[in-house]
Amino acid sequence: SQQGEEDPQALSIQEGENATMNCSYKTSINNLQWYRQNSGRGLVHLILIRSNEREKHSGRLRVTLDTSKKSSSLLITASRAADTASYFCATLRDSNYQLIWGAGTKLIIKP
Amino acid sequence: EAEVAQSPRYKITEKSQAVAFWCDPISGHATLYWYRQILGQGPELLVQFQDESVVDDSQLPKDRFSAERLKGVDSTLKIQPAELGDSAMYLCASSSLRSGANVLTFGAGSRLTVL
Numbered sequence: 001s002q003q004g005e006e007d008p009q010a011l012s013i014q015e016g017e018n019a020t021m022n023c024s025y026k027t028s029i030n031n032l033q034w035y036r037q038n039s040g041r042g043l044v045h046l047i048l049i050r051s052n053e054r055e056k057h058s059g060r061l062r063v064t065l066d067t068s069k070k071s072s073s074l075l076i077t078a079s080r081a082a083d084t085a086s087y088f089c090a091t092l093r094d095s096n097y098q099l100i101w102g103a104g105t106k107l108i109i110k111p
Numbered sequence: 112e113a114e115v116a117q118s119p120r121y122k123i124t125e126k127s128q129a130v131a132f133w134c135d136p137i138s139g140h141a142t143l144y145w146y147r148q149i150l151g152q153g154p155e156l157l158v159q160f161q162d163e164s165v166v167d168d169s170q171l172p173k174d175r176f177s178a179e180r181l182k183g184v185d186s187t188l189k190i191q192p193a194e195l196g197d198s199a200m201y202l203c204a205s206s207s208l209r210s211g212a213n214v215l216t217f218g219a220g221s222r223l224t225v226l
Contacts, residue, residue: 031212042115042202042217043154050212088153092213098167099213101153 006089006102014110019076021105023089024069030092032065032072037086037104046087047074051094076107084109113137117203117218125226129191132221136185136205142166144215145178145188146202154202160186193225 005024013019023032031050035043049056049065049072056063062075076083086104093100116135124130136143141162146154157176159167162183171178175194180186190197200222204215 033214035215035217040200040220040222042117042219043204043215044217045214048212048214090215097208097213098156099215101155103151103153106151 006087006105008105009103010106010108012108012110013079015079015081017079019079019083019107019109021074021087021107023072023074023091023102025072025089025091025100025102026070027091027100028094029067030094030097032063033090033092033099034061034063034072034074035088035090037088039085043088079107079109081109081111083107113216115203115205115216115218117201117221119221120219121222121224123224123226124193126195127192129189130193130197130223131190132188132201132203132223134186134188134203134218136203137207137216140205140207140216141183142206142208142213143180143186144204144206145186146204148200148202148220150200157188190223193223195225198223198225 033048034046037043047058049063060077065072086106088104089102090099118133143160145157148154157171158178160180163180178188200220202220204217206215
């Protein structure tokens with residue numbers, strides 16, 4: 001079942017701007033992962049942040065995690081047209097090692 | 112780079128017909144997942160295998176859906192009979208729990224349209 005929530009549901013920005021999307025969850029987690037899905041394709045893993053980490057970087061991606069607020073954010077800097085996709089967060093539950101998925105944020109980068 | 116193979120990529124069928132999807136995971140990945148994704152939503156887990164055993168099929172509509180992974184490698188998901196509401200993307204993913212992180216590698220998906 002989907003217990004993660006992402007906002008916004010959709011985001012449209014100009015190329016070159018930064019994009020920020022948020023994820024909230026409900027239970028204790030082992031880690032939180034972000035995936036990208038291009039239209040009509042499978043999901044691709046982007047970045048993972050463990051419950052004892054607060055911030056992580058990978059290229060133009062920056063992820064933060066606040067376990068006290070049960071929330072995470074994904075920042076994409078200097079956006080490109082190729083970043084147009086849906087972005088999903090998934091939390092790995094500590095209790096049963098299940099991945100719980102959010103409904104996703106649809107990001108559109110305008111040239 | 113190793114990939115998860117899925118076939119067919121697209122399937123159009125009439126309601127009440129039988130449909131089957133095939134998945135070949137990353138070599139060495141013991142855990143295999145079948146997800147259903149409706150347009151605009153996140154993936155919904157249908158079934159999870161650990162080697163050849165079903166770990167979780169609580170969301171699998173067992174009256175019409177079945178899944179198997181007989182030798183613990185590739186897997187088949189079957190729907191019989193298909194209904195209009197089954198139109199969706201069916202995604203297969205695999206992972207290795209050895210790292211403890213459970214990062215999934217997805218296939219390209221099988222898009223099902225039921226007419």
